[in-house]
Amino acid sequence: MEFRTMDITLRSGKNLNDVNLFRKMAVYAVVWISGGDRIPKQKTRTPTDHGGTNPTWNFPMEFKVDEAALQLNRLTLKFKLVCEQSSSRDDKVVGELSVPIKELLDSPATPDADGNKFFTYQVRKPSGRPKGELNFTCKFSEKMADASAEEMNEYVLAVELKKKIDSALELGKNAIGIGKSGASKLMKYGLARLGSGLGKKKREFGRAWHKFTDGVGQNKEEDYQPVRPNPTQTQTPDTKWATSGFSRILAKRGL
Incomplete structure (x- = not known):
């Protein structure tokens, strides 16, 4: 099986949906890959940032990507932004974002000196309406062959x-x-x-x-x-x- 590593650094959010009425939001992000069935599910959570509607994380994460599923455009990178409450049961979803991973791989964006491409995508509220932006960088390794x-x-x-x-x-x-x-x-x-x-x-x-x-x-x-x-x-x-x-x-x- 051929695969790649995908390095994501979740940088920041801007003008996100404010789900708190009386105090500044504390926001964390949950990131995972949807689609494909040959690699175990991978999910990562960022630390909580207390920047309100403009959080900053600069949080790196690494995923393994099945090359065959990637080329068939079956893999999606998912982001869920959540406002932390005093009880985790009361945490509120701020917004979500889904990006086809092949779109990131094929992007014509110019990489920086380390090979990272910078992306900005619009975040959607739970209602589906757009509100705010999410900024992150992405870098793919070369294909690695014959991993069982x-x-x-x-x-x-x-x-x-x-x-x-x-x-x-x-x-x-x-x-x-x-x-x-x-x-x-x-x-x-x-x-x-x-x-x-x-x-x-x-x-x-x-x-x-x-x-x-x-x-x-x-x-x-x-x-x-x-x-x-x-x-x-x-x-x-x-x-x-x-x-x-x-x-x-x-x-x-x-x-």
Whole structure:
């Protein structure tokens, strides 16, 4: 199977639909590829920006693209812009955007020195009416040949795992009011949850984990080994707070 990598950097939004009446919007974006069936689903979420109707993310993301589906124009890059509320259940959709990936590949836009092409597209409100713009850059690699479906699955799993671990570590580092010990416990529980959450994919997870840790250097496998916590182990109040706190954060962030 032939494939390419597609590097997207979501830059900013402009004059977006304001779904908050009394306070400035805090907006994040969810990005994924629709169409095709030979590569596992890939979905990425940006951090939340508090710039109101003109958010700025400058958030990089990488996707694997099936070359055959790409050339047949079966793949679509999807963006959903969401206004974050105090409860994730109350998050409001600001707008959406769908772009055929072949349109990005074939675009005559002049790339910059790094090979990135700059794009601006109109965002549509949930009603379908246009409101605001979304700016991003896109760069494709050359075609890569003869990757098996199994190898592709392992690669995508490794990439998704790295994203989730990075998010878990960032949440732990940014924890306020729980102290160094509490933050450490919170992060370890989060990594354990990510590992055990793969369920029946233990073998695939093992391969992906080794791909992730190989050559990284500072991320040692022995430091972040994801193991399900022992349910019979006595928990201190600190540990209970950290585990329950991490569960709430993961649920809110959709991790």
